Amino acid sequence: MAQQTRNPSRLLPGFRLTMGFTTLYLSLVVLIPLAALAIKSAGLPPSQWWDTVTAPRVLASYKVSLMTSFFAAVVNLAFGLLLAWVLVRYRFPGKRIVDGLVDLPFALPTAVAGIALTTIYAPNGWIGQLAQPFGLKIAYSPLGITIALIFIGLPFVVRTVQPVLQDLESDTEEAAVLLGAYRWRSFRRVILPQLIPALLTGFALAFARGIGEYGSVVFISGNMPMKTEIAPLLIITKLEQYEYGQAAAIAVVLLLLSFVLLLLINLLQRWAGRRLHSA
Amino acid sequence: MAGIVTNPGAGKAQAAVPEHLTESRPVKYLLIGIALLFVALIVVLPMVTVLSQAFSKGWSSYVYALKDPDALAALRLTLTTALLAVPLNSLFGLAAAWAITKFKFRGKNLLITLIDLPFAVSPVISGLIYVLLFGAQGLLGPWLQEHDIHIIFATPGIVLATMFVTFPFVARELIPLMEAQGVLDEEAAVSLGARGWRVFRRVTLPNIKWGLLYGMILCNARAMGEFGAVSVVSGHIRGETNTLPLHIEILYNEYQFTSAFAVASLLMLLAVVTLIAKSILERRMSGHGG
Numbered sequence: 001m002a003q004q005t006r007n008p009s010r011l012l013p014g015f016r017l018t019m020g021f022t023t024l025y026l027s028l029v030v031l032i033p034l035a036a037l038a039i040k041s042a043g044l045p046p047s048q049w050w051d052t053v054t055a056p057r058v059l060a061s062y063k064v065s066l067m068t069s070f071f072a073a074v075v076n077l078a079f080g081l082l083l084a085w086v087l088v089r090y091r092f093p094g095k096r097i098v099d100g101l102v103d104l105p106f107a108l109p110t111a112v113a114g115i116a117l118t119t120i121y122a123p124n125g126w127i128g129q130l131a132q133p134f135g136l137k138i139a140y141s142p143l144g145i146t147i148a149l150i151f152i153g154l155p156f157v158v159r160t161v162q163p164v165l166q167d168l169e170s171d172t173e174e175a176a177v178l179l180g181a182y183r184w185r186s187f188r189r190v191i192l193p194q195l196i197p198a199l200l201t202g203f204a205l206a207f208a209r210g211i212g213e214y215g216s217v218v219f220i221s222g223n224m225p226m227k228t229e230i231a232p233l234l235i236i237t238k239l240e241q242y243e244y245g246q247a248a249a250i251a252v253v254l255l256l257l258s259f260v261l262l263l264l265i266n267l268l269q270r271w272a273g274r275r276l277h278s279a
Numbered sequence: 280m281a282g283i284v285t286n287p288g289a290g291k292a293q294a295a296v297p298e299h300l301t302e303s304r305p306v307k308y309l310l311i312g313i314a315l316l317f318v319a320l321i322v323v324l325p326m327v328t329v330l331s332q333a334f335s336k337g338w339s340s341y342v343y344a345l346k347d348p349d350a351l352a353a354l355r356l357t358l359t360t361a362l363l364a365v366p367l368n369s370l371f372g373l374a375a376a377w378a379i380t381k382f383k384f385r386g387k388n389l390l391i392t393l394i395d396l397p398f399a400v401s402p403v404i405s406g407l408i409y410v411l412l413f414g415a416q417g418l419l420g421p422w423l424q425e426h427d428i429h430i431i432f433a434t435p436g437i438v439l440a441t442m443f444v445t446f447p448f449v450a451r452e453l454i455p456l457m458e459a460q461g462v463l464d465e466e467a468a469v470s471l472g473a474r475g476w477r478v479f480r481r482v483t484l485p486n487i488k489w490g491l492l493y494g495m496i497l498c499n500a501r502a503m504g505e506f507g508a509v510s511v512v513s514g515h516i517r518g519e520t521n522t523l524p525l526h527i528e529i530l531y532n533e534y535q536f537t538s539a540f541a542v543a544s545l546l547m548l549l550a551v552v553t554l555i556a557k558s559i560l561e562r563r564m565s566g567h568g569g
Contacts, residue, residue, distance in 0.1 A: 018378040033408035215507050
């Protein structure tokens with residue numbers, strides 16, 4: 001696959017050794033196991049494959065995964081922008097700690113987040129019991145899944161928008177002020193357009209992460225088929241029933257969904273790069 | 280995706296925003312207030328919950344939960360897994376970064392994309408692929424059974440699944456870093472007569488040591504905390520194939536909440552230590568330009 005065409009530093013040694021190890025390790029750990037997924041999924045006759053991924057329970061699980069991930073990503077889009085703004089533009093005590101806390105969802109094991117969030121939002125939990133008098137059920141409902149995914153996706157939008165906001169030239173903003181634009185107007189017309197690629201990238205990353213998420217969701221979701229059962233959990237259920245082919249088929253569709261999202265991210269970033277150069 | 284996980288510019292000092300380019304005070308305080316409230320609700324509250332639940336029955340039952348033989352076995356397995364997965368992925372990250380940044384070859388972008396691939400795969404699918412390969416009904420299952428080799432529902436499967444989910448961490452950290460540093464230092468050393476390994480140790484390594492450590496710390500946090508992928512391949516045999524996160528799940532499902540949260544508090548401590556180390560390294564890297 002990797003053919004050496006021109007070596008910019010003909011002097012340096014180690015290409016064959018490092019390239020050899022890289023391809024070997026990549027093949028053993030990533031590519032061959034992923035190929036097993038394709039082979040097992042293809043082992044199912046096409047009609048059975050289609051029946052598997054379009055079964056009502058499976059479709060319902062895709063819908064739950066997609067809807068909750070989407071709404072969680074929307075919430076993170078708004079609050080992620082706000083957090084990035086506050087962290088870049090303002091000074092306040094404890095700012096460095098808040099900045100560090102944004103990364104907690106990356107560092108905290110998902111199972112820990114899962115049981116903690118379930119305890120908070122269960123009917124007898126700190127927040128769950130506040131919601132109960134209003135007939136609002138948070139844990140064991142799609143709302144609970146969404147909250148877990150808001151936690152998981154929090155860092156994405158903040159961390160994609162923050163550097164762009166930091167590097168924003170103040171010239172155009174300055175000009176807008178000189179021309180008499182109000183603060184909100186100059187934000188909407190001057191700053192926001194420059195943030196849109198980063199915002200969409202963060203949104204798509206959070207969305208993609210939510211679709212595949214398992215650990216933080218499985219405790220709070222209640223796992224009711226057709227209602228709060230997410231697609232990754234259904235894969236495990238099929239696996240426990242030794243339906244390997246069906247598990248693989250559901251997984252392939254889920255994987256394709258995340259690949260489409262990542263492809264979109266790549267296109268977005270290329271678009272953003274072009275915009276930056278033409279500006 | 281890993282590029283998002285890391286934020287080396289985070290510690291950068293900010294110049295004050297000029298007065299006429301900022302919001303009025305009430306708006307500013309309102310925005311800060313909403314942001315802080317959101318962080319408190321989404322991030323801080325779960326942390327407080329873990330601690331308050333862990334110590335809800337006092338110090339002695341906290342210690343009792345951690346001294347439980349199954350908890351200790353889970354801790355041992357978690358440490359073993361990280362001790363295998365992190366060095367192997369670091370070695371891979373170094374090799375991949377060397378090949379990618381010091382040489383030109385066709386298919387480089389494809390290789391970088393493939394290295395990133397595991398970040399795009401759901402944890403459950405990361406475990407599933409190994410079951411499909413090595414499980415009893417997997418592609419290699421019959422052959423493994425014939426030779427009495429156990430991978431799934433045993434330690435090797437757990438290590439493999441962990442290696443998969445933490446695969447890109449070190450490589451993603453080193454590739455941009457070594458790309459920025461170029462090849463001139465190494466070439467100078469070679470033309471002065473230094474041999475390959477020596478060039479790497481004396482010239483390259485000192486330049487990338489903080490970045491390498493940064494990648495390893497993130498890799499380690501994920502390796503010790505992984506749940507979904509490991510859950511699929513583990514088989515949940517108590518005292519044998521349970522890692523700390525899986526042990527937490529079992530305790531929680533058995534309504535042993537205090538014990539579950541006591542074990543969870545250990546992993547939360549790991550997360551906090553990771554974040555502190557991360558922010559120290561970020562400042563070091565932005566200060567020394569690498």
